[in-house]
Amino acid sequence: MVFPTFPTFPLLLGPTPLHDLPRFSAWLNAGIEVWIKRDDLTPYALGGNKLRKLTYLVADALDKGATDLVTTGAAQSNHCRQTAAAAARAGLGCHLVLRGRPEDRPGGNVLLDHLFGATLHWADAQDTTAAMAALVAGLEAAGRRPYAIPLGGSTPLGAVGYAFAWLELAEQARAAGVTFADVVFAPSSGGTQAGLAVGAAATGFTGRLHGISVDRSAAVLETITGPLTAATAALLGRADAYPVVIHDAYLGAGYGVMAAAEREAILALARREGILADPVYTGRALAGLIDLARRGELRSPVLFWHTGGAPALFAYERELLEGAFLSNVPALER
Ligand SMILES: Cc1ncc(COP(=O)(O)O)c(C=O)c1O
Incomplete structure (x- = not known):
């Protein structure tokens, strides 16, 4: 084992699925294959990271x-x-x-x-x-x-969960015969990022980790994730962590304000793959992925790490039911 083990209380019950997104990738039409890690399917409370x-x-x-x-x-x-x-x-x-x-x-x-x-x-x-x-x-x-x-x-002990999540992913990717070039996720309080960064370094990952910030500038996020990542690595007996590219161009009108980019991302994943992204975190991270892909900045295959959040959709009924939202998205016709 790459890491020392810690006591756990059973809230996971096994690995979450890893699979490709063929219809979403075709819709994106950017010459890249997109896969998804389904941490929206962890087994309690409708899931999540x-x-x-x-x-x-x-x-x-x-x-x-x-x-x-x-x-x-x-x-x-x-x-x-x-x-x-x-x-x-x-x-x-x-x-x-x-x-x-x-x-x-x-x-x-x-x-x-x-x-x-x-x-x-x-x-x-x-x-x-x-x-x-x-x-x-x-x-x-x-x-x-x-x-x-x-x-x-997001304590070092909490972030340990994402270091082990990375090992889970590495094993699944190996079994599926896929080597991810880019991994995209939504960081906020920093624990997910800290764990992934320590895990990626420990397994010799050679691709890139992209955090699409949902609420903070890259500089401010770094003041949180820097010390947290170092403390997580120390707890796991590691000296190093993988660098994470933070994108803060997708903050829009701020935390929790869903706009056109998040709507497009939510609809694309829902209508092409039957999977729900959320209005605050994964919708915004997926919007970032879509934009980076359209700019030619991602290399195939890309992993989107779904961190959950769909229950929040039911607090965005008004925005989701806007007539313009549901009808006026020609690019999303089947
Ligand atoms: C759905 C979802 N994705 C991502 C995150 C961000 O994870 P972290 O707080 O570990 O940075 C959160 C945190 O609240 C979340 O609820």
């Missing part, structure tokens, strides 16, 4: 005798939804500090947070990290043993 981190974080929480998981995120946080499910599976309480205000009719991820039995704490103008610290202190004062998980589960 956070379960790979939580498999290590929940094991650590149980080891420390925790009674509750506490974490934070945007209102439509996929991380919070998966944490709520992981807590249910592990028999732990779950407290979520969500940015924003409660809606009359909770939709998308918030609806699912409720279904998983999480207690929601809304922090509007308040700093969510400070709100989480206050919540943890309050739970401790009440005799509970909360286990605090920072934004996105």
Whole structure:
């Protein structure tokens, strides 16, 4: 084994599928073959990348005798939804500090947070990290043993999940006889990127890793991923990590604002392959992939690492149902 092993709590149950996207590749018409790694199909809470981190974080929480998981995120946080499910599976309480205000009719991820039995704490103008610290202190004062998980589960231990995910991919790619030249994914809190970078270095990857930023400039993202990647490598006994090319040209009007590029990407994947990308992360990352491919900047074969998020589609009903959106996309006719 390339890495030392760490205790896990079973939230994965096996590798996620890797397969090609022939109809999407044909639609793209850029002379490249696109494949997909289906981390949207991890087995709990409608899937997503956070379960790979939580498999290590929940094991650590149980080891420390925790009674509750506490974490934070945007209102439509996929991380919070998966944490709520992981807590249910592990028999732990779950407290979520969500940015924003409660809606009359909770939709998308918030609806699912409720279904998983999480207690929601809304922090509007308040700093969510400070709100989480206050919540943890309050739970401790009440005799509970909360286990605090920072934004996105992006600690070095959480990122270990993506170093192992890279080994999983490397084995599947070898078995399929494919050597990826470019790998595209959506980084945000940095854990996915840190793990992939350590994994890629450890397996002697020779292609390129592309992170399509969804919320931050490349320089700001680097201040997060740089130290996190180094700490993840150290935890895994490695001295090096693979470089990641960060693209911050696709931020549009900002985090969570779906526009024409994301819509095109979501529709292309849905109508050509029957796969759902999300409005915030994977839709934007796929839009970046599409643009880079059209500019001739990607080399075949390309891997799109799907990190989940589709439940958020149900919080974007208005944007998705706009007449112009669904009817006026001639390039997407079958
Ligand atoms: C669907 C989806 N993709 C990508 C990411 C980014 O992953 P990370 O936070 O590890 O950078 C997230 C994080 O919230 C996500 O929910």
